[in-house]
């Protein structure tokens with residue numbers, strides 16, 4: 001097992017040792033690489049607290065993790081090998097010990113967020129179809145439920161491929177498979193030959209979860225080529241811990257790549273999306289012209305701070321697998337409590353039992369509540385249909401209890 005609980009001093013020692021293995025702008029003669037020795041007027045490298053703050057120390061040292069280190073290993077950029085090794089360990093930990101991948105069977109990197117990680121997947125598959133099948137961009141479509149994140153529309157727009165959204169059942173929020181079949185049939189007749197399918201490991205607004213086997217089986221029965229990407233930007237760090245029957249992992253041969261955001265449920269700083277894909281696929285995103293980068297670049301982002309990978313690794317090691325599972329289960333208990341109170345008040349809502357999102361029918365929510373609790377609606381521009389609550393660590397107890405009390409008093 002790579003993932004285990006580590007004490008604060010152990011975590012600190014490991015990160016400082018990694019930083020010592022990196023080349024350092026203070027102690028090494030570095031003339032060729034421009035970036036970046038942070039401005040010393042603004043960023044004080046000798047501040048005492050940095051001796052006890054591994055994330056901030058990494059941030060100040062500013063290692064560049066450009067490239068994909070699970071792929072290039074010792075051939076990649078060697079200036080920052082120490083912290084890059086922690087990123088490699090992190091990708092292994094997540095893919096193998098949270099998402100059931102075989103040892104070293106997955107490549108990945110820490111992306112700026114879920115949007116980039118999702119578009120990275122589309123980019124790789126588009127290039128694959130173009131390279132291996134001579135496909136034209138307009139013969140490729142990404143297929144997703146209408147509850148999916150807008151990054152799939154954005155990605156399709158950037159990449160010149162078609163976006164095919166499929167309506168969901170308004171009550172269960174699950175994809176209408178009959179409609180999907182009709183959409184695929186129509187797309188085929190319009191000349192679309194290659195598909196990228198999306199399965200949500202929790203949608204943004206509802207916390208609904210797609211069934212990758214149902215989606216995969218449909219493509220297979222229609223003999224349509226597809227690659228399946230899982231969007232776990234929201235649910236990736238909770239759902240695998242709260243639903244023991246999850247099919248959204250690399251142990252499922254239909255799952256080909258996964259997005260997970262640490263800056264959502266893992267409570268990491270922004271800039272901590274995680275992109276993972278089975279081995280032998282990253283090269284479809286290689287930019288061969290990036291020849292001045294040792295080991296080339298395989299990502300959309302290019303230069304990126306190694307501090308982001310360190311922050312995710314530190315959070316996972318602080319809690320360890322058992323501690324993290326307990327925390328996520330606690331969120332489910334709190335969400336159950338909230339739902340029982342809503343039931344008691346006669347409020348209708350959607351909620352997946354293994355997730356911490358509750359979306360209430362908007363017409364039942366007293367008018368001052370959404371603003372007071374900064375609830376999120378499906379549509380801020382028009383009359384909202386839904387108001388969404390996300391139960392998080394910082395809302396357990398006090399905030400949720402006050403919300404329930406306010407709801408009760410306003411309804412009375």
Ligand SMILES: Cc1ncc(COP(=O)(O)O)c(C=O)c1O
Pocket residue numbers: 112113114115116118149151202203204231232233234261273
């Ligand atoms: C399901 C899902 N996918 C993708 C994203 C995009 O993530 P980011 O905002 O980190 O780019 C989000 C963000 O809310 C999301 O909920």
